[in-house]
Amino acid sequence: MIxxxxxxxxxxxxxxxxxxxxxxxxxxxxxxxxxxxxxxxxALRLLPASRRMRKxxxxxxxxxxxxxxxxxxxxxxxxxxxxxxxxxxxLQRYSQELYIGSAVMVSLLREMGPFMTGLILAACVGSSxxxxxxxxxxxxxxxxxxxxxxxxVRFLMAPRLAAMIVITPVMSFYTCMMGVLGGGVVxxxxxxxxxxxxxxxxxxxxxLRDLYVGLFKALLFGMIIATTACYEGFSTRNxxxxxxxxxxxxxxxxFLLILVVGYFVTRLFYNG
Amino acid sequence: xxxxxxxxxxxxxxxxxxxxxxxxxxxxxxxIVGPSGTGKSVSLKHMVRLLQPDEGRVVVAGEDISxxxxxxxxxxxxxxxxxxxGGALLAWLSVADNVALPLREKTKMSEExxxxxxxxxxxxxxxxxxADKMPSEISGGMQKRAGLARxxxxxxxxxxxxxxxxxxxxxxxxxxxxxxxxxxxxxxxTSIVVTHDLNSALSIGHRIAMLKGxxxxxxxxxxxxxxxxxPDVREFMDAQFKIQS
Ligand SMILES: Nc1ncnc2c1ncn2[C@@H]1O[C@H](COP(=O)(O)OP(=O)(O)O)[C@@H](O)[C@H]1O
Ligand SMILES: [Mg+2]
Numbered sequence: 001m002i003x004x005x006x007x008x009x010x011x012x013x014x015x016x017x018x019x020x021x022x023x024x025x026x027x028x029x030x031x032x033x034x035x036x037x038x039x040x041x042x043a044l045r046l047l048p049a050s051r052r053m054r055k056x057x058x059x060x061x062x063x064x065x066x067x068x069x070x071x072x073x074x075x076x077x078x079x080x081x082x083x084x085x086x087x088x089x090x091l092q093r094y095s096q097e098l099y100i101g102s103a104v105m106v107s108l109l110r111e112m113g114p115f116m117t118g119l120i121l122a123a124c125v126g127s128s129x130x131x132x133x134x135x136x137x138x139x140x141x142x143x144x145x146x147x148x149x150x151x152x153v154r155f156l157m158a159p160r161l162a163a164m165i166v167i168t169p170v171m172s173f174y175t176c177m178m179g180v181l182g183g184g185v186v187x188x189x190x191x192x193x194x195x196x197x198x199x200x201x202x203x204x205x206x207x208l209r210d211l212y213v214g215l216f217k218a219l220l221f222g223m224i225i226a227t228t229a230c231y232e233g234f235s236t237r238n239x240x241x242x243x244x245x246x247x248x249x250x251x252x253x254x255f256l257l258i259l260v261v262g263y264f265v266t267r268l269f270y271n272g
Numbered sequence: 273x274x275x276x277x278x279x280x281x282x283x284x285x286x287x288x289x290x291x292x293x294x295x296x297x298x299x300x301x302x303x304i305v306g307p308s309g310t311g312k313s314v315s316l317k318h319m320v321r322l323l324q325p326d327e328g329r330v331v332v333a334g335e336d337i338s339x340x341x342x343x344x345x346x347x348x349x350x351x352x353x354x355x356x357x358g359g360a361l362l363a364w365l366s367v368a369d370n371v372a373l374p375l376r377e378k379t380k381m382s383e384e385x386x387x388x389x390x391x392x393x394x395x396x397x398x399x400x401x402x403a404d405k406m407p408s409e410i411s412g413g414m415q416k417r418a419g420l421a422r423x424x425x426x427x428x429x430x431x432x433x434x435x436x437x438x439x440x441x442x443x444x445x446x447x448x449x450x451x452x453x454x455x456x457x458x459x460x461x462t463s464i465v466v467t468h469d470l471n472s473a474l475s476i477g478h479r480i481a482m483l484k485g486x487x488x489x490x491x492x493x494x495x496x497x498x499x500x501x502x503p504d505v506r507e508f509m510d511a512q513f514k515i516q517s
Contacts, residue, residue: 008282008283008284008285052376135363136362136363139358140356140357140358140360141360141361141362141363143317143322143356143360144356144360144419144422146322146349147320147322147349147354148349148373148374148377148378149345149349149350149378150373150374150377150378155377
Protein backbone atom coordinates (compact mmCIF):
# COMPACT_ATOMS: atom_id res chain seq x y z
CA MET A 1 0.00 0.00 0.00
CA ILE A 2 1.54 3.25 -1.13
CA UNK A 3 -1.07 5.80 -0.21
CA UNK A 4 -0.13 6.44 3.35
CA UNK A 5 -1.34 8.89 5.90
CA UNK A 6 1.08 11.14 7.71
CA UNK A 7 2.14 9.96 11.15
CA UNK A 8 1.02 12.33 13.86
CA UNK A 9 2.99 12.53 17.10
CA UNK A 10 2.71 14.91 20.02
CA UNK A 11 5.33 17.68 19.91
CA UNK A 12 8.74 16.40 21.08
CA UNK A 13 9.88 17.09 24.62
CA UNK A 14 13.22 18.76 24.10
CA UNK A 15 15.90 18.66 21.49
CA UNK A 16 17.05 15.14 22.26
CA UNK A 17 13.71 13.58 21.45
CA UNK A 18 13.40 15.67 18.29
CA UNK A 19 16.80 14.47 17.06
CA UNK A 20 15.96 10.87 17.87
CA UNK A 21 12.71 11.09 15.97
CA UNK A 22 14.45 12.58 12.97
CA UNK A 23 16.88 9.66 12.91
CA UNK A 24 14.08 7.13 13.17
CA UNK A 25 12.14 8.86 10.43
CA UNK A 26 15.21 8.85 8.17
CA UNK A 27 15.77 5.17 8.83
CA UNK A 28 12.17 4.44 8.04
CA UNK A 29 12.43 6.42 4.82
CA UNK A 30 15.54 4.50 3.80
CA UNK A 31 13.68 1.26 4.45
CA UNK A 32 10.69 2.29 2.38
CA UNK A 33 12.94 3.47 -0.48
CA UNK A 34 14.77 0.15 -0.46
CA UNK A 35 11.48 -1.68 -0.56
CA UNK A 36 10.26 0.35 -3.52
CA UNK A 37 13.53 -0.19 -5.33
CA UNK A 38 13.37 -3.94 -4.70
CA UNK A 39 9.76 -4.22 -5.88
CA UNK A 40 10.45 -2.08 -8.94
CA UNK A 41 13.46 -4.23 -9.86
CA UNK A 42 11.35 -7.33 -9.34
CA ALA A 43 8.60 -5.84 -11.51
CA LEU A 44 11.14 -5.41 -14.32
CA ARG A 45 10.94 -9.17 -14.91
CA LEU A 46 7.67 -8.37 -16.71
CA LEU A 47 9.49 -6.09 -19.14
CA PRO A 48 9.89 -8.66 -21.93
CA ALA A 49 6.24 -9.65 -21.76
CA SER A 50 4.57 -6.30 -21.23
CA ARG A 51 4.30 -4.12 -24.30
CA ARG A 52 2.97 -1.22 -22.26
CA MET A 53 5.94 -1.30 -19.91
CA ARG A 54 8.43 -1.46 -22.77
CA LYS A 55 6.78 1.42 -24.56
CA UNK A 56 6.68 3.47 -21.39
CA UNK A 57 10.33 2.72 -20.61
CA UNK A 58 11.45 3.79 -24.07
CA UNK A 59 9.33 6.94 -23.82
CA UNK A 60 10.92 7.77 -20.46
CA UNK A 61 14.38 7.19 -21.95
CA UNK A 62 13.69 9.67 -24.72
CA UNK A 63 12.37 12.23 -22.31
CA UNK A 64 15.37 11.80 -20.02
CA UNK A 65 17.89 11.86 -22.85
CA UNK A 66 16.48 14.80 -24.73
CA UNK A 67 15.82 16.87 -21.64
CA UNK A 68 19.36 16.57 -20.39
CA UNK A 69 21.35 16.40 -23.62
CA UNK A 70 22.09 20.13 -24.13
CA UNK A 71 23.12 20.70 -20.52
CA UNK A 72 25.18 17.52 -20.39
CA UNK A 73 27.02 18.37 -23.59
CA UNK A 74 27.81 21.85 -22.38
CA UNK A 75 28.93 20.78 -18.91
CA UNK A 76 30.95 17.84 -20.23
CA UNK A 77 32.94 19.92 -22.71
CA UNK A 78 33.72 22.57 -20.14
CA UNK A 79 34.64 20.02 -17.49
CA UNK A 80 37.15 18.51 -19.90
CA UNK A 81 38.51 21.93 -20.77
CA UNK A 82 38.92 22.94 -17.14
CA UNK A 83 40.58 19.66 -16.23
CA UNK A 84 42.98 19.92 -19.17
CA UNK A 85 43.85 23.53 -18.44
CA UNK A 86 44.49 23.08 -14.73
CA UNK A 87 46.46 19.87 -15.13
CA UNK A 88 48.21 21.14 -18.23
CA UNK A 89 49.51 24.29 -16.56
CA UNK A 90 50.78 22.28 -13.62
CA LEU A 91 52.33 19.56 -15.79
CA GLN A 92 53.94 22.17 -18.01
CA ARG A 93 56.23 23.11 -15.14
CA TYR A 94 57.75 19.64 -15.40
CA SER A 95 57.42 19.52 -19.19
CA GLN A 96 54.99 16.66 -18.90
CA GLU A 97 52.00 18.35 -20.50
CA LEU A 98 51.78 15.51 -22.98
CA TYR A 99 50.16 13.48 -20.23
CA ILE A 100 47.03 15.55 -19.94
CA GLY A 101 45.35 13.16 -22.38
CA SER A 102 45.51 10.27 -19.97
CA ALA A 103 44.86 12.46 -16.95
CA VAL A 104 41.68 13.89 -18.44
CA MET A 105 40.52 10.53 -19.74
CA VAL A 106 41.09 8.62 -16.51
CA SER A 107 39.58 11.21 -14.20
CA LEU A 108 36.53 11.48 -16.44
CA LEU A 109 36.02 7.76 -16.80
CA ARG A 110 36.51 6.96 -13.15
CA GLU A 111 34.91 9.87 -11.37
CA MET A 112 33.91 13.01 -13.16
CA GLY A 113 31.86 11.44 -15.96
CA PRO A 114 29.41 9.44 -13.85
CA PHE A 115 29.37 12.09 -11.14
CA MET A 116 28.55 15.01 -13.44
CA THR A 117 25.99 12.93 -15.31
CA GLY A 118 24.38 11.84 -12.06
CA LEU A 119 24.06 15.38 -10.76
CA ILE A 120 22.69 16.74 -14.02
CA LEU A 121 20.17 13.92 -14.47
CA ALA A 122 19.05 14.30 -10.86
CA ALA A 123 18.46 17.99 -11.43
CA CYS A 124 16.89 17.76 -14.91
CA VAL A 125 15.14 14.41 -14.96
CA GLY A 126 14.72 13.32 -11.33
CA SER A 127 13.12 16.61 -10.37
CA SER A 128 10.49 16.46 -13.08
CA UNK A 129 9.80 12.81 -12.29
CA UNK A 130 9.19 13.72 -8.65
CA UNK A 131 6.99 16.64 -9.67
CA UNK A 132 4.93 14.51 -12.02
CA UNK A 133 4.34 11.67 -9.59
CA UNK A 134 3.83 14.16 -6.76
CA UNK A 135 1.10 15.89 -8.75
CA UNK A 136 -0.51 12.52 -9.32
CA UNK A 137 -0.43 11.85 -5.59
CA UNK A 138 -2.12 15.09 -4.63
CA UNK A 139 -4.75 14.60 -7.37
CA UNK A 140 -5.69 11.18 -5.95
CA UNK A 141 -4.42 9.52 -9.12
CA UNK A 142 -2.14 7.20 -7.15
CA UNK A 143 -5.02 6.31 -4.86
CA UNK A 144 -7.17 5.64 -7.92
CA UNK A 145 -4.55 3.23 -9.24
CA UNK A 146 -4.52 1.47 -5.90
CA UNK A 147 -8.27 1.06 -5.84
CA UNK A 148 -8.03 -0.51 -9.27
CA UNK A 149 -5.33 -2.78 -7.81
CA UNK A 150 -2.79 -1.43 -10.29
CA UNK A 151 0.45 -1.33 -8.34
CA UNK A 152 1.92 2.18 -8.75
CA VAL A 153 5.43 0.82 -8.26
CA ARG A 154 5.00 -1.55 -11.18
CA PHE A 155 2.95 0.86 -13.26
CA LEU A 156 4.92 4.08 -12.75
CA MET A 157 8.22 3.41 -11.05
CA ALA A 158 9.41 0.30 -12.92
CA PRO A 159 9.50 1.92 -16.40
CA ARG A 160 11.21 5.01 -14.99
CA LEU A 161 13.76 2.87 -13.21
CA ALA A 162 14.40 0.88 -16.40
CA ALA A 163 14.88 4.11 -18.34
CA MET A 164 17.34 5.55 -15.81
CA ILE A 165 19.30 2.28 -15.59
CA VAL A 166 19.91 2.45 -19.33
CA ILE A 167 20.19 6.16 -19.92
CA THR A 168 22.55 7.11 -17.06
CA PRO A 169 25.45 4.88 -18.19
CA VAL A 170 24.88 5.93 -21.81
CA MET A 171 24.92 9.58 -20.85
CA SER A 172 27.91 9.03 -18.62
CA PHE A 173 29.87 7.54 -21.50
CA TYR A 174 28.81 10.45 -23.67
CA THR A 175 29.95 12.89 -20.98
CA CYS A 176 33.39 11.24 -20.92
CA MET A 177 33.75 11.47 -24.68
CA MET A 178 32.68 15.09 -24.79
CA GLY A 179 35.00 15.88 -21.90
CA VAL A 180 37.95 14.29 -23.65
CA LEU A 181 37.06 16.29 -26.72
CA GLY A 182 36.98 19.51 -24.70
CA GLY A 183 40.31 18.64 -23.11
CA GLY A 184 41.80 18.02 -26.52
CA VAL A 185 40.73 21.41 -27.77
CA VAL A 186 42.43 23.08 -24.80
CA UNK A 187 45.48 20.89 -25.32
CA UNK A 188 45.78 22.00 -28.93
CA UNK A 189 45.05 25.66 -28.44
CA UNK A 190 46.62 26.40 -25.06
CA UNK A 191 49.29 23.76 -24.52
CA UNK A 192 50.59 23.08 -28.03
CA UNK A 193 49.89 19.36 -28.01
CA UNK A 194 48.75 17.94 -31.29
CA UNK A 195 45.48 16.06 -31.48
CA UNK A 196 46.92 12.67 -32.37
CA UNK A 197 49.37 12.70 -29.51
CA UNK A 198 46.62 13.68 -27.14
CA UNK A 199 44.28 10.88 -28.22
CA UNK A 200 47.05 8.32 -28.28
CA UNK A 201 48.11 9.25 -24.78
CA UNK A 202 44.50 9.16 -23.58
CA UNK A 203 43.85 5.68 -24.98
CA UNK A 204 47.19 4.27 -23.88
CA UNK A 205 46.68 4.84 -20.19
CA UNK A 206 42.95 4.37 -19.90
CA UNK A 207 42.10 0.97 -18.56
CA LEU A 208 39.02 -0.93 -19.67
CA ARG A 209 38.39 -1.42 -15.98
CA ASP A 210 38.07 2.34 -15.51
CA LEU A 211 35.34 2.35 -18.10
CA TYR A 212 33.46 -0.51 -16.44
CA VAL A 213 33.69 0.89 -12.96
CA GLY A 214 32.51 4.26 -14.24
CA LEU A 215 29.57 2.73 -16.03
CA PHE A 216 28.69 0.65 -12.99
CA LYS A 217 28.69 3.79 -10.90
CA ALA A 218 26.46 5.52 -13.41
CA LEU A 219 24.05 2.62 -13.25
CA LEU A 220 23.84 2.92 -9.47
CA PHE A 221 23.33 6.68 -9.79
CA GLY A 222 20.49 6.05 -12.22
CA MET A 223 18.80 3.79 -9.68
CA ILE A 224 19.31 6.39 -6.97
CA ILE A 225 17.74 9.14 -9.09
CA ALA A 226 14.69 7.10 -10.08
CA THR A 227 14.15 5.78 -6.56
CA THR A 228 14.41 9.09 -4.73
CA ALA A 229 12.21 10.78 -7.33
CA CYS A 230 9.49 8.14 -7.14
CA TYR A 231 9.67 7.88 -3.35
CA GLU A 232 9.28 11.62 -2.90
CA GLY A 233 6.54 11.67 -5.53
CA PHE A 234 4.57 8.91 -3.86
CA SER A 235 4.86 10.59 -0.44
CA THR A 236 3.71 14.01 -1.63
CA ARG A 237 0.96 15.70 0.41
CA ASN A 238 -0.53 19.16 0.63
CA UNK A 239 -1.22 20.20 -2.93
CA UNK A 240 1.06 22.39 -5.02
CA UNK A 241 3.25 23.38 -2.07
CA UNK A 242 3.85 19.72 -1.37
CA UNK A 243 4.84 19.07 -4.98
CA UNK A 244 7.48 21.79 -4.73
CA UNK A 245 8.84 20.33 -1.52
CA UNK A 246 8.91 16.82 -2.97
CA UNK A 247 10.85 18.04 -5.99
CA UNK A 248 13.43 19.82 -3.89
CA UNK A 249 13.82 16.92 -1.49
CA UNK A 250 14.25 14.39 -4.27
CA UNK A 251 17.07 16.41 -5.84
CA UNK A 252 18.84 16.93 -2.52
CA UNK A 253 18.59 13.27 -1.50
CA UNK A 254 19.83 12.17 -4.90
CA PHE A 255 22.83 14.56 -4.71
CA LEU A 256 23.82 13.33 -1.26
CA LEU A 257 23.39 9.67 -2.11
CA ILE A 258 25.35 10.06 -5.35
CA LEU A 259 28.27 11.55 -3.41
CA VAL A 260 28.26 8.88 -0.72
CA VAL A 261 27.71 5.90 -3.01
CA GLY A 262 30.30 7.26 -5.45
CA TYR A 263 32.89 7.36 -2.69
CA PHE A 264 32.22 3.82 -1.55
CA VAL A 265 32.28 2.37 -5.05
CA THR A 266 35.65 4.03 -5.62
CA ARG A 267 36.91 2.59 -2.37
CA LEU A 268 35.64 -0.83 -3.26
CA PHE A 269 37.33 -0.97 -6.66
CA TYR A 270 40.52 1.08 -6.18
CA ASN A 271 41.52 0.42 -2.62
CA GLY A 272 44.00 -2.44 -2.57
CA UNK B 273 -23.05 -4.59 2.91
CA UNK B 274 -20.76 -1.96 4.42
CA UNK B 275 -20.78 -1.52 8.15
CA UNK B 276 -18.95 1.09 10.20
CA UNK B 277 -18.39 -0.23 13.72
CA UNK B 278 -17.40 2.44 16.23
CA UNK B 279 -14.99 4.04 13.79
CA UNK B 280 -12.84 6.81 15.20
CA UNK B 281 -10.36 8.64 12.99
CA UNK B 282 -7.99 11.36 14.12
CA UNK B 283 -5.53 13.43 12.13
CA UNK B 284 -3.19 14.67 14.82
CA UNK B 285 -5.21 16.52 17.40
CA UNK B 286 -8.21 16.73 15.09
CA UNK B 287 -10.88 14.06 15.45
CA UNK B 288 -12.62 13.75 12.10
CA UNK B 289 -14.81 10.70 12.81
CA UNK B 290 -15.82 10.16 16.42
CA UNK B 291 -17.19 6.70 17.23
CA UNK B 292 -19.28 6.47 14.07
CA UNK B 293 -21.47 3.41 13.46
CA UNK B 294 -23.90 2.76 10.61
CA UNK B 295 -24.64 0.23 7.97
CA UNK B 296 -25.21 0.60 4.24
CA UNK B 297 -27.53 -2.15 3.01
CA UNK B 298 -27.03 -4.17 -0.13
CA UNK B 299 -28.66 -2.60 -3.18
CA UNK B 300 -29.20 0.73 -1.48
CA UNK B 301 -28.53 4.29 -2.66
CA UNK B 302 -27.01 5.76 0.46
CA UNK B 303 -26.20 9.46 0.68
CA ILE B 304 -23.74 11.11 3.01
CA VAL B 305 -24.30 14.86 3.24
CA GLY B 306 -22.82 17.54 5.42
CA PRO B 307 -20.74 20.71 5.40
CA SER B 308 -17.25 20.79 3.87
CA GLY B 309 -14.42 19.31 5.88
CA THR B 310 -16.53 17.07 8.11
CA GLY B 311 -15.00 13.84 6.90
CA LYS B 312 -17.28 12.73 4.09
CA SER B 313 -14.38 11.91 1.80
CA VAL B 314 -12.56 10.41 4.76
CA SER B 315 -15.55 8.10 5.33
CA LEU B 316 -15.45 6.89 1.73
CA LYS B 317 -11.70 6.29 1.93
CA HIS B 318 -12.24 4.04 4.93
CA MET B 319 -14.53 1.80 2.90
CA VAL B 320 -11.70 0.82 0.54
CA ARG B 321 -8.95 1.18 3.09
CA LEU B 322 -7.26 4.17 1.61
CA LEU B 323 -7.39 5.18 5.26
CA GLN B 324 -7.47 3.01 8.35
CA PRO B 325 -9.44 3.83 11.49
CA ASP B 326 -7.67 4.55 14.77
CA GLU B 327 -10.39 2.66 16.58
CA GLY B 328 -13.18 0.42 15.39
CA ARG B 329 -13.43 -1.21 11.99
CA VAL B 330 -15.17 -1.18 8.65
CA VAL B 331 -16.76 -4.43 7.53
CA VAL B 332 -17.48 -5.04 3.84
CA ALA B 333 -19.68 -8.04 2.99
CA GLY B 334 -18.83 -9.66 6.30
CA GLU B 335 -15.06 -9.12 6.02
CA ASP B 336 -13.08 -6.64 8.09
CA ILE B 337 -11.38 -4.54 5.42
CA SER B 338 -9.67 -2.22 7.91
CA UNK B 339 -7.43 -4.95 9.24
CA UNK B 340 -7.35 -7.39 6.35
CA UNK B 341 -3.88 -8.46 5.21
CA UNK B 342 -2.56 -6.65 2.14
CA UNK B 343 -2.85 -9.86 0.17
CA UNK B 344 -6.64 -9.95 0.62
CA UNK B 345 -7.03 -6.30 -0.29
CA UNK B 346 -7.00 -6.71 -4.05
CA UNK B 347 -9.87 -9.21 -3.95
CA UNK B 348 -11.88 -6.98 -1.62
CA UNK B 349 -11.29 -3.86 -3.69
CA UNK B 350 -12.50 -5.63 -6.84
CA UNK B 351 -16.04 -5.09 -5.60
CA UNK B 352 -15.63 -1.34 -5.68
CA UNK B 353 -15.73 1.42 -8.21
CA UNK B 354 -14.56 4.77 -6.85
CA UNK B 355 -15.21 8.18 -8.32
CA UNK B 356 -12.75 10.63 -6.81
CA UNK B 357 -13.65 14.22 -6.10
CA GLY B 358 -11.45 15.54 -8.94
CA GLY B 359 -11.89 12.63 -11.31
CA ALA B 360 -8.28 11.49 -10.84
CA LEU B 361 -7.68 10.80 -14.53
CA LEU B 362 -4.15 10.05 -15.66
CA ALA B 363 -3.00 13.15 -17.51
CA TRP B 364 -1.05 11.42 -20.27
CA LEU B 365 -3.81 9.05 -21.34
CA SER B 366 -6.82 10.00 -23.45
CA VAL B 367 -10.30 9.75 -21.97
CA ALA B 368 -10.87 6.40 -23.67
CA ASP B 369 -7.51 5.04 -22.52
CA ASN B 370 -8.24 6.15 -18.98
CA VAL B 371 -11.51 4.27 -19.00
CA ALA B 372 -9.87 1.28 -20.65
CA LEU B 373 -7.06 1.18 -18.09
CA PRO B 374 -8.67 -1.17 -15.53
CA LEU B 375 -9.78 -3.49 -18.34
CA ARG B 376 -6.34 -3.56 -19.95
CA GLU B 377 -4.48 -4.07 -16.70
CA LYS B 378 -6.82 -6.38 -14.87
CA THR B 379 -8.77 -8.46 -17.39
CA LYS B 380 -7.94 -10.68 -20.34
CA MET B 381 -10.40 -8.98 -22.69
CA SER B 382 -9.32 -8.44 -26.30
CA GLU B 383 -8.71 -4.91 -27.61
CA GLU B 384 -11.97 -5.11 -29.56
CA UNK B 385 -14.02 -6.10 -26.55
CA UNK B 386 -12.34 -3.37 -24.54
CA UNK B 387 -13.11 -0.77 -27.20
CA UNK B 388 -16.78 -1.81 -27.25
CA UNK B 389 -17.11 -1.76 -23.49
CA UNK B 390 -15.35 1.61 -23.19
CA UNK B 391 -17.53 3.26 -25.81
CA UNK B 392 -20.70 1.90 -24.23
CA UNK B 393 -19.63 3.16 -20.82
CA UNK B 394 -18.66 6.55 -22.19
CA UNK B 395 -22.07 6.79 -23.85
CA UNK B 396 -23.66 6.40 -20.42
CA UNK B 397 -21.98 9.61 -19.28
CA UNK B 398 -22.43 11.29 -22.68
CA UNK B 399 -18.75 11.46 -23.48
CA UNK B 400 -18.69 9.17 -26.53
CA UNK B 401 -17.67 12.09 -28.76
CA UNK B 402 -14.79 13.12 -26.51
CA ALA B 403 -13.18 9.70 -26.26
CA ASP B 404 -9.94 10.76 -27.92
CA LYS B 405 -9.46 14.02 -26.07
CA MET B 406 -6.86 14.37 -23.36
CA PRO B 407 -8.01 15.17 -19.80
CA SER B 408 -6.46 18.65 -20.05
CA GLU B 409 -8.62 19.43 -23.08
CA ILE B 410 -11.96 18.84 -21.35
CA SER B 411 -13.75 20.71 -18.58
CA GLY B 412 -13.70 19.73 -14.91
CA GLY B 413 -17.23 18.39 -15.11
CA MET B 414 -16.33 16.26 -18.09
CA GLN B 415 -13.27 14.94 -16.27
CA LYS B 416 -15.52 13.93 -13.44
CA ARG B 417 -17.86 12.10 -15.81
CA ALA B 418 -14.89 10.34 -17.38
CA GLY B 419 -13.80 9.37 -13.87
CA LEU B 420 -17.27 8.01 -13.30
CA ALA B 421 -17.06 5.97 -16.50
CA ARG B 422 -13.75 4.52 -15.32
CA UNK B 423 -15.24 3.70 -11.92
CA UNK B 424 -18.10 1.68 -13.40
CA UNK B 425 -16.43 0.13 -16.42
CA UNK B 426 -15.75 -3.17 -14.66
CA UNK B 427 -19.35 -3.46 -13.43
CA UNK B 428 -18.56 -3.23 -9.72
CA UNK B 429 -21.04 -4.31 -7.04
CA UNK B 430 -20.49 -1.17 -5.01
CA UNK B 431 -19.80 2.29 -6.36
CA UNK B 432 -18.51 5.12 -4.18
CA UNK B 433 -19.20 8.57 -5.55
CA UNK B 434 -17.33 11.52 -4.09
CA UNK B 435 -19.33 14.61 -5.07
CA UNK B 436 -20.44 13.32 -8.47
CA UNK B 437 -22.44 16.44 -9.34
CA UNK B 438 -20.40 19.32 -7.94
CA UNK B 439 -19.05 21.41 -10.81
CA UNK B 440 -21.70 20.11 -13.22
CA UNK B 441 -24.48 22.20 -14.66
CA UNK B 442 -27.99 21.42 -13.36
CA UNK B 443 -29.05 19.49 -16.46
CA UNK B 444 -25.98 17.28 -16.35
CA UNK B 445 -26.37 16.90 -12.58
CA UNK B 446 -29.85 15.46 -13.00
CA UNK B 447 -28.52 13.24 -15.77
CA UNK B 448 -25.87 11.84 -13.43
CA UNK B 449 -28.54 11.37 -10.76
CA UNK B 450 -30.56 9.30 -13.21
CA UNK B 451 -27.46 7.30 -14.09
CA UNK B 452 -26.79 6.52 -10.43
CA UNK B 453 -30.44 5.51 -9.94
CA UNK B 454 -30.36 3.39 -13.12
CA UNK B 455 -27.22 1.51 -12.12
CA UNK B 456 -28.97 0.80 -8.85
CA UNK B 457 -32.31 -0.25 -10.35
CA UNK B 458 -31.10 -2.28 -13.28
CA UNK B 459 -27.88 -3.78 -11.99
CA UNK B 460 -28.49 -3.72 -8.25
CA UNK B 461 -25.36 -1.65 -7.64
CA THR B 462 -24.98 -0.55 -4.05
CA SER B 463 -24.19 3.16 -4.21
CA ILE B 464 -22.73 5.45 -1.60
CA VAL B 465 -22.85 9.07 -2.67
CA VAL B 466 -21.11 11.92 -0.90
CA THR B 467 -22.56 15.27 -1.87
CA HIS B 468 -23.48 18.84 -0.98
CA ASP B 469 -26.33 18.61 -3.40
CA LEU B 470 -29.48 18.00 -1.37
CA ASN B 471 -31.53 17.89 -4.57
CA SER B 472 -29.80 14.67 -5.57
CA ALA B 473 -30.03 13.20 -2.12
CA LEU B 474 -33.72 13.92 -1.70
CA SER B 475 -34.70 12.76 -5.17
CA ILE B 476 -32.78 9.50 -5.64
CA GLY B 477 -31.54 8.55 -2.16
CA HIS B 478 -32.99 5.60 -0.27
CA ARG B 479 -31.47 6.83 2.94
CA ILE B 480 -29.53 9.95 3.85
CA ALA B 481 -26.95 10.32 6.57
CA MET B 482 -25.86 13.73 7.71
CA LEU B 483 -22.35 14.00 9.08
CA LYS B 484 -21.35 16.89 11.26
CA GLY B 485 -18.65 17.42 13.86
CA UNK B 486 -17.53 13.81 13.59
CA UNK B 487 -20.97 12.36 14.28
CA UNK B 488 -23.91 11.09 12.26
CA UNK B 489 -26.48 13.63 13.38
CA UNK B 490 -29.30 12.26 11.25
CA UNK B 491 -29.90 9.04 9.35
CA UNK B 492 -33.27 8.68 7.68
CA UNK B 493 -35.28 8.32 4.50
CA UNK B 494 -35.65 11.39 2.27
CA UNK B 495 -39.21 12.02 3.54
CA UNK B 496 -38.16 11.86 7.16
CA UNK B 497 -35.07 13.92 6.37
CA UNK B 498 -37.17 16.66 4.82
CA UNK B 499 -39.41 16.72 7.86
CA UNK B 500 -36.62 16.42 10.38
CA UNK B 501 -36.63 18.79 13.32
CA UNK B 502 -32.93 18.28 13.99
CA PRO B 503 -31.47 21.83 14.06
CA ASP B 504 -28.35 20.82 12.11
CA VAL B 505 -30.48 19.32 9.36
CA ARG B 506 -32.79 22.34 9.30
CA GLU B 507 -29.86 24.70 9.06
CA PHE B 508 -28.32 22.71 6.22
CA MET B 509 -31.62 22.46 4.31
CA ASP B 510 -32.51 26.10 4.80
CA ALA B 511 -29.09 27.25 3.66
CA GLN B 512 -29.30 25.20 0.52
CA PHE B 513 -32.83 25.98 -0.52
CA LYS B 514 -32.76 29.65 0.42
CA ILE B 515 -29.78 30.28 -1.84
CA GLN B 516 -31.40 28.45 -4.69
CA SER B 517 -34.80 30.15 -4.52
N1 LIG C 1 -4.66 12.62 4.71
C1 LIG C 1 -5.05 13.59 5.57
N2 LIG C 1 -4.18 14.11 6.45
C2 LIG C 1 -4.54 15.06 7.33
N3 LIG C 1 -5.76 15.57 7.42
C3 LIG C 1 -6.70 15.11 6.58
C4 LIG C 1 -6.39 14.10 5.61
N4 LIG C 1 -7.52 13.83 4.91
C5 LIG C 1 -8.47 14.64 5.41
N5 LIG C 1 -7.99 15.40 6.42
C6 LIG C 1 -8.77 16.36 7.22
O1 LIG C 1 -9.97 15.75 7.57
C7 LIG C 1 -11.04 16.65 7.47
C8 LIG C 1 -12.16 16.06 6.63
O2 LIG C 1 -11.75 16.00 5.29
P1 LIG C 1 -12.71 15.48 4.13
O3 LIG C 1 -13.25 14.17 4.46
O4 LIG C 1 -11.93 15.59 2.86
O5 LIG C 1 -13.88 16.56 4.12
P2 LIG C 1 -15.19 16.56 3.23
O6 LIG C 1 -16.29 16.21 4.16
O7 LIG C 1 -15.33 17.95 2.70
O8 LIG C 1 -15.00 15.56 2.14
C9 LIG C 1 -10.49 17.94 6.89
O9 LIG C 1 -10.40 18.86 7.92
C10 LIG C 1 -9.12 17.57 6.39
O10 LIG C 1 -8.24 18.61 6.65
MG1 LIG D 1 -14.56 15.74 0.18
